[in-house]
Amino acid sequence: MANSQLSRDLSFPNNTLAGILYGELNKNLQLVEQNIGVTIHVRGNGVTITGLEHEVLLTSDLLEQFYDLIEKDFTLYSSDFAFGLRVLEATPKAKLAKIFLDKVYITAQNRIISPKTQNQKTYIDAIRNNDIVFGIGPAGTGKTYLAVAMAVSALTTGQVRSIILTRPAVEAGEKLGFLPGDIAQKVNPYLRPLYDALSDMLGSEKSSDFIEQGIIEIAPLAFMRGRTLSNAFIILDEAQNTTREQMKMFLTRVGFDSMAVITGDITQVDLPRSEQSGLLHAKKILKNIDGLQFCAFSKHDVVRHPLVQKIIGAYEKNSGSKTPRHSS
Structure with a gap:
């Protein structure tokens, strides 16, 4: 029976790799115990897992797969256990190596950026195989x-000559006119998350050099009007705050040898109630076009602090099945 008690022994041949798997002072194993509900006893390079049968089998699969990843030189972080657990809970036969070993980019600090959930892996593959991709889901x-x-x-591999990052300058009902400074100073706070992401990947000095040289451009969406963006990787962020007209304008800017990614959260529309979200409208009318793919994320894909996932779940529960604003 699935709810019967089970005790299972696992052995990991390499003591050093087993130590990495367990974590400092067995911290990783403690996280597994807390999240799954099993008891894990360490005995050298082996462990004994005790608990309900389905929990023990899940834990065994998780530990064995992560040990195999470490053997393949995967750099293991404690947070990866939470990500791996979510994947295996949703898809018990999933192979974590197919997700975690997909190296998207290595940052200036030699940190590997890779997908952490099945939906993130689908998203990365969609960007590789389509000219236009929509990523829709909650924060984090x-x-x-x-x-x-x-x-x-x-950019660094020569697939494109430039990067263009843009967002609509609409946030939580605030008006740009109330902010101090000229137009550049007014819109800068809205574009800050894009600067932060670039700095994290390239380092502050290199990202600043690329921006100064015009290789990377970060600008509000209004600045895209009338342009044709060729040989570029273009990202439209916070797209739920575009109007229908703005979304059409952006999508028709994409030129030859370019790719575009549009991201947004349809539960966080900050447009006036009289305006329909361009992201919702695009989702409705563009879903059957070849070369364009929509990717959906959920609270299970949240890769920020574990509390963020719980907060999103609480808000979803409170809102029930309400239709997102401006969806008509």
């Missing part, structure tokens, strides 16, 4: 960060 799911990583990778 990696939509923008992975898109910027793919853009930087495309």
Whole structure:
């Protein structure tokens, strides 16, 4: 029976790799115990897992797959256990290596950026195989960060000559006119997350050099009007705050040898109630076009602090099945 008690022994041949798997002071194993509900006893380079049968089998699969990843020189972080657990809970036969070993980009700090969930892997593959990709889902799911990583990778490998990052300057009902400074100073706070992502990947000095040289451009969406963007990787962030007209304008800017990624959260529309979200409209009318793919994220793809996933779940529960604003 699935709910019967089970005890299972696992052995890991390499003591050093087993130590990496367990974590400092067995921290990784403690995280597994807390998240799954099993008891894990360490005995040298082996462990004994005790608990309900389905929990023990899940834990065994998780530990064995991560040990195999470490053997393949995967750099293991404690947070990866939470990501791996979500994948295996949703898809018990999933192979974590296919997700975690997909290297998107190596940052200036030699940190590897890779997908952490099945939906993130689908998103990365969609960007590789389509000219236009929409990433739609809640905050913290990696939509923008992975898109910027793919853009930087495309630039550094010569696939494109430039990166263009843009957002509509609409946030939570605030008006630009109330902010101090000229237009550049007014819109800068809205574009800050894009600067931060670039700095994280390239380093502050190199990202600043690329921006100064015009290789990377970060601008509000209004600045895209009338342009044709060729041989570029273009990212439209916070696209739920575009109007129908703005979304059409952006999509028709894409030129030859370019690729575009549009990201947004349709539950966080900050447009006036009289305006329909361009992202929702595009999702409705563009879904059957070849060369264009929509990728959906959920709270299960959140890769920020574990509390973020719980917060998103609480808000979803409170809102029930309400239709997103401006969806008519």
